[in-house]
Amino acid sequence: MAKKVALIGTGGTISSLGADGFDVQDYGRHGRILDSAGMLERFPRLSELADVVPVDFPPVLSTEMGFAHWTRLAAEISRLAEDPDMAGVVILHGTASMEETAYALNLGLTVDLPVALTGAQRPASAISGDAEANMMAAIRTVLAPEARGLGVLLVLNEEIQAAREVTKTSVWRLQTFRTPDFGVLGHADAHGVEIYRRPVRAHTVATEFDLAAMEILPRVDISYAHAGADGTAVRAFVAAGAKGIVSAGFAPGLTPPAEHAALAAAVGSGVVVLQSSRAAGRVADLTGLQKAGILPADNLTPQKARILLSFALTLSSDPAEITRMLRSY
Incomplete structure (x- = not known):
């Protein structure tokens, strides 16, 4: 049969x-x-x-x-x-x-x-x-x-x-x-x-997630870096209630200074921020990211980093836990 x-x-x-x-x-x-x-x-x-x-x-x-x-x-x-x-x-x-x-x-x-x-x-x-x-x-x-x-x-x-x-x-x-x-x-x-x-x-x-049992996903937005980006989108996402933001940055995980400052301010307000890249490849834990409290998104594309972060935030907002999940999935 x-x-x-x-x-x-x-x-x-x-x-x-x-x-x-x-x-x-x-x-x-x-x-x-x-x-x-x-x-x-x-x-x-x-x-x-x-x-x-x-x-x-x-x-x-x-x-x-x-x-x-x-x-x-x-x-x-x-x-x-x-x-x-x-x-x-x-x-x-x-x-x-x-x-x-x-x-x-x-x-x-x-x-x-x-x-x-x-x-x-x-x-x-x-x-x-x-x-x-x-x-x-x-x-x-x-x-x-x-x-x-x-x-x-x-x-x-x-x-x-x-x-x-x-x-x-x-x-x-x-x-x-x-x-x-x-x-x-x-x-x-x-x-x-x-x-x-x-x-x-x-x-x-x-994995530790159960999609069928989830009732709501925390808001997570993507900010796309470009020449001259000044953080306007980041501030708008924070004002809209974002619990997380994924930065689609320049390779190897950089953003314009004003954008970086806005992302750091978002972290200071309690938003979890991941740094991904517009290009393929792994974003490392660079010194500038560490100082701002921004977590590297490994080699996930911005759209997939957003999904993992939103799932992770249903369980924890602790940066150490988010980092563990990024390394696991």
Whole structure:
């Protein structure tokens, strides 16, 4: 009997239909989005790989995706994990915020059921579309014993990426998702699933977070450094009630003097501030950061540092504890 794989369709380009096969950019104007059952009808060959079970989920633009949707996904995956015959879960998701949903689930899922997110750069109706191929690769991945224990995964373009490390790098190209510095975990294609490295940071059942049980996330904002930044955004975030701020600074973790002063003042007012970078790579615990009480965000992108900080603040605002979590996850 074929193994069961749940297919949760949240919307996005992968589930969208354009006017015709050439409509590959402004297709969203039509508002035509297939649910998971509709995707199985459009791509029936998926059922040759597994007993694919469609799961109802309200379609949502990935630009609208946020905490409420993450908690619902976590609860749904926990429910699916109660089925002893369920081998894994594939989530169809818009690529704009896919990496953030993946990392939130990576931190906050309390079950070890294999989960892979996939999407597409071209709508389901496109000539030379990538929707079916990406879904096939994602299904193969969650079925593969080799892919277990890797945390939540992104699978597109036949590449398997770790939720913590991957980021979108191109607006239109199919190879948009990349992991700077480290590269892919492995590949999933017609020849099988091959894994070449494994993440070492804690994830899913090994973390202290429970996303499905969270009721609210503390406000955490991102301040993007640029030439001439004067701290206006930082002060506005503090005034809006931010409990945490992530600074997306210049490499290797620097900001203009006025911005740095505003961040230091935020720390003085009780806000937890992380220093990340606009560029790829690790932000070290530089002397200037230490003096200001700003914590280095390791190699997390600003958007992922924001998620980890918001999760961490549900448990503690102690800088030492936040630092421990940054090193753990």
